[in-house]
Amino acid sequence: MDAKQWGVYVHIPFCRQKCFYCDFPSFAGRERYWEDYTGALCREIAVRGSYYRQQWGKPATIYLGGGTPSILPEKFMKQLLSELRQIFLPDGKAEEFTVECNPGTVDEPYLAMLRNRGVNRLSFGVQSFDDTLLKRIGRIHNGQQAVDAVAMARRVGFANLSLDLMYGLPGQTLEQLKESVEQALSLKPEHISIYGLQLEEGTAFYRMQELGKLNLPTDDVTEAMYDYMTEYLPSQGYERYEISNFARPGFESRHNMSYWQDVPYLGVGAAAHSYLDGQRWAAFAELDRYMDAIKENRIPVEPEEAATTAIAIEEFCFLALRTAKGISREKFLQKFGREMDVWYGTVLRDLSARKLLVDDGRYVRLTRQGMKYGNLVFEKFLLDAQDF
Template identity: 40%
Template sequence: MVQAAYLHIPFCHHICHYCDFNKVFFENQPVDQYLDAMEQEMKYTVEKHGESRLKSIFVGGGTPTALTVPQLEKFLQIIQRHLSVEEGGEFTFEANPNELTEEKLQLLKDYSVNRLSIGVQTFNDEILKKIGRVHTKREAIKTIERARKVGFNNLSLDLMYSLPGQTIGDFVQTLKEAFELNVDHMSAYSLIIEPKTVFYNLMRKGKLQVPAQEEEAKMYDLLMDEMERHGFHQYEISNFTKPGFASRHNLTYWNNEEYYGIGAGAHSYTKGIRRANIGPINKYIEAVRKNGSAYLEEHEVCKAEMMEEEVFLGLRKTAGVSKKIFERKYGVPFNEVFGQQAQEQMKKGLLAEDKENIYLTRQGRFLGNEVFQAFIGVI
């Protein structure tokens, strides 16, 4: 049963130096035609799978708030026609601080958006410039105040660490200022240099200086300690929440549940099939007009792959993988399939278990990818 929908808006007024998501500059793009194609794909998808009332809708990008007010209203009306969130569900928009005007905030509120994920990254203006962000610390703070004034009480901040020129002291200050804003959810990710980004090209030329791995580890250690000290529960490797504000949308992924992916480059998982959409904007529009969908590739996930995904996605959560749910889903005990691999990681101090779950230790959170790899290709 489909639990969630991810809707992709690929337009940006400015491209950040670290971003490798599917995105294009806003100027001279066929935005309205793209939104029309998204509507056609939504209609096709709901008719094919029969689920339109969901636990969560997440609008990401790109930058969804890059849309003009008329475009944003058109898009919200499209969503309203084809998808809805069940009572108590979650409807999230990603947002850049410098683009969330009071008019846009009110529009989002009027169309039942109830959660904002705000891309702050850091409260250091100098580092913001280095990473290609165009907002300032003051704009970020004002945006959060403005969102509260309009009536949003479920706000999440996206933060980054191990950034060029960033010291542990800088990160301590960013966390201090984030806590002072009294939000209920934060995500914090270390910088990863991806191909086809400004930072990747600078790195190849020897012109990018980032903190050493030891410094990055110290920042993550500090992050976990400070979040706990301020009443945030770490429920996933990079995500922290006050009680009742965990991201339901992201939990859909980590619980290995089904979801729609609508838009250029979006991914979906329904009825055991993972699909990836065409990325280029005009090719996406053309494909949807012709077929109703824009699938670039489809992969039917076999049982062995499903079990592997259950483990490496589930281990991202601090609660870990439920042995009972694993056996219920796949008809075989966890230890019968992955017992040897789990024991090897436990001996290294990277995994632990209790009666119900297998989960990463604190040490294991630093080496998550190494642990996940141990469960791939063993069946």
């Protein structure tokens, strides 16, 4: 397999405080696990990573996500980065090597250490520059720390920075969102991700909503926020290449694009997911179970239920439709052996007539209106298993 056609994801499941909207597999107050978990990660990388490195060559992308990867103390992060470079990067370089950071957990020496050990892209979880909103959603940093983190990253040599922002937050106004977007633009990041608040079961915000204690913006205000961002960011040089992601030309997240383009990836760490040889795998989410498996020289993953043909087709379409490029008819034919129209001919004609899709014969993609109402479009791509 071409070495440029796979990636590596490393999960760091630790954070200082669980954000009120977060349903990711992450834990606060688990400092006692840091050393043992780092050691387990390195052993998994040495075994599983070496196998796929030998099979496929050097990965194009490496991504450390969480949780909060930057919460790891420097000595553990150095240990992890050294193992990643030794196993995956014989020449010491990756085309894209990203680490997620919380602005409240980094200083200049720490960022310099990341840069000096091969990391070439940072993703800062800013969410907002409004201090009141940040406290309201459970973030540990303030707006000035976010500004300072970007400045420090620039000083130590990072030329590829991404900022995450959120909209639809409790008590958030359109004016507050505009101020945060303008502040973000003033920092000149290469990439901006903007996510609407989702109330996920098991989160603090979900419980508050059930109790009637969550003051969310109205649907009209949330829609105005969405329209503002999707119109304004492209006018400022940030091309929308995926439903929630905007980038200056050439700075699209290559790692995330691999998820949407059916490219294989190896997930390392507790709760990490992998997509290898057409099979999806999930690592044990419980820290003790994950680390015990590593100690016992067992692979700490189990295969997810094999996807039916219908589910595989649906998933392929859902992921590709998230991107501005859309579904490649050629790739669809190569993967499934039949043209899209066999299953979706009527759907494509209907959604095109409603100006939610564009079908140019090579790609099927969402229109701007289709991106806005993506869930309605995706629903139409669900298949009846009885047809297979």
